Amino acid sequence: MNSAVNEAGEGIDGSNLTAGLGSSAVPARAGAKLTKVGDLVLLVSDRGKRHLLRLEPGRQFHSHLGSTRHDDLLDLPYGTTVHSHLGHALLLLEPSLDDRITRIKRNTQIIYPKDAAMIGQRLSLRAGSRVIEAGTGSGGLTIALAWAVAPGGRVYSYEIREEHVRVARRNLDQMGLLPYVELHHASIMDGFAQAGVDALVLDLRTPWLFLEKAHAALRPGSFFAALVPTTNQVSRLLLELEKGGFADIVVEEILVRKYKPVPDRLRPDDSMVGHTGFLISARPVVDPSEPRRWLSEERKRYEARKALNERIAEEESRRAEGSDENKRPRPKLP
Numbered sequence: 001m002n003s004a005v006n007e008a009g010e011g012i013d014g015s016n017l018t019a020g021l022g023s024s025a026v027p028a029r030a031g032a033k034l035t036k037v038g039d040l041v042l043l044v045s046d047r048g049k050r051h052l053l054r055l056e057p058g059r060q061f062h063s064h065l066g067s068t069r070h071d072d073l074l075d076l077p078y079g080t081t082v083h084s085h086l087g088h089a090l091l092l093l094e095p096s097l098d099d100r101i102t103r104i105k106r107n108t109q110i111i112y113p114k115d116a117a118m119i120g121q122r123l124s125l126r127a128g129s130r131v132i133e134a135g136t137g138s139g140g141l142t143i144a145l146a147w148a149v150a151p152g153g154r155v156y157s158y159e160i161r162e163e164h165v166r167v168a169r170r171n172l173d174q175m176g177l178l179p180y181v182e183l184h185h186a187s188i189m190d191g192f193a194q195a196g197v198d199a200l201v202l203d204l205r206t207p208w209l210f211l212e213k214a215h216a217a218l219r220p221g222s223f224f225a226a227l228v229p230t231t232n233q234v235s236r237l238l239l240e241l242e243k244g245g246f247a248d249i250v251v252e253e254i255l256v257r258k259y260k261p262v263p264d265r266l267r268p269d270d271s272m273v274g275h276t277g278f279l280i281s282a283r284p285v286v287d288p289s290e291p292r293r294w295l296s297e298e299r300k301r302y303e304a305r306k307a308l309n310e311r312i313a314e315e316e317s318r319r320a321e322g323s324d325e326n327k328r329p330r331p332k333l334p
């Protein structure tokens with residue numbers, strides 16, 4: 001049985017085999033989706049603790065709230081309240097994509113769901129898309145990409161460090177998404193093995209170094225994105241994208257503010273996820289020799305203003321020099 005624990009000490013569970021008690025009887029509802037053997041399910045305590053587990057006959061889920069037999073969680077409609085052998089209530093849910101991304105074992109800084117969601121949007125992913133990703137890291141973004149392109153699509157994910165590939169493979173397997181992912185233990189310095197893909201995303205420190213290779217792997221007119229944490233990296237990437245045959249460039253920062261769901265006292269949470277990264281997206285064009293035509297309006301306006309200011313400064317210094325020439329007394333010749 002696979003078993004993983006995230007930073008909070010919670011995670012996919014199923015390895016505890018102590019005695020336990022069953023679930024409450026729930027009347028079946030038309031159209032309800034029932035749990036079955038092999039399902040990844042979420043148990044949420046009434047204090048908000050979330051536990052992921054894969055249902056296997058004969059196994060037992062165990063936490064500080066008591067234990068629950070997996071057999072008692074089978075054939076129940078999602079949304080059912082079940083009870084541990086100590087009588088504590090647990091809500092049985094289908095794990096969301098957020099639950100899957102945030103509860104994996106992590107070796108690296110993993111993607112935040114807000115950024116993963118916008119990357120999917122900017123890459124215009126859908127079932128059947130073929131998408132390249134680098135680096136894989138712990139596989140957080142890979143999970144979101146595979147979720148979007150399954151069942152007909154494919155994620156080709158590249159990672160330079162073997163230990164990260166191992167962890168990502170296990171995470172993807174536990175989330176049931178490995179069939180949609182091809183993991184490459186390789187540096188993208190050596191390029192990509194695929195061509196004509198629908199989208200490509202770089203989540204690594206120096207994306208500008210790989211634009212030529214990204215352009216070669218992408219279908220012209222398709223979708224490119226990169227995530228970087230600092231504005232210096234954004235500027236560097238922008239300059240290289242402009243040179244490298246990419247158009248329709250967009251820079252964004254994704255901010256999400258949660259609210260305390262108290263109807264009579266509705267207000268934002270006291271803290272929020274501050275800065276995570278900047279998302280840069282662009283479209284590869286067929287003819288990389290004409291990128292300046294496709295610069296953004298703001299960029300073109302800035303360039304025009306800069307050129308005008310330079311001309312004015314030149315003219316002013318020329319005039320100043322000319323008038324100084326006329327005013328300055330000429331040295332007397334011996």
Ligand SMILES: C[S@@+](CC[C@H](N)C(=O)[O-])C[C@H]1O[C@@H](n2cnc3c(N)ncnc32)[C@H](O)[C@@H]1O
Pocket residue numbers: 108109110111134135136137138139140141142158159160161164186187188189203204205
């Ligand atoms: C910020 S982490 C990616 C995190 C990942 N998106 C996630 O959600 O778990 C960056 C990863 O890129 C990998 N990397 C850096 N340079 C690379 C290269 N040239 N080729 C492939 N992977 C690379 C690093 O080893 C690291 O695992």
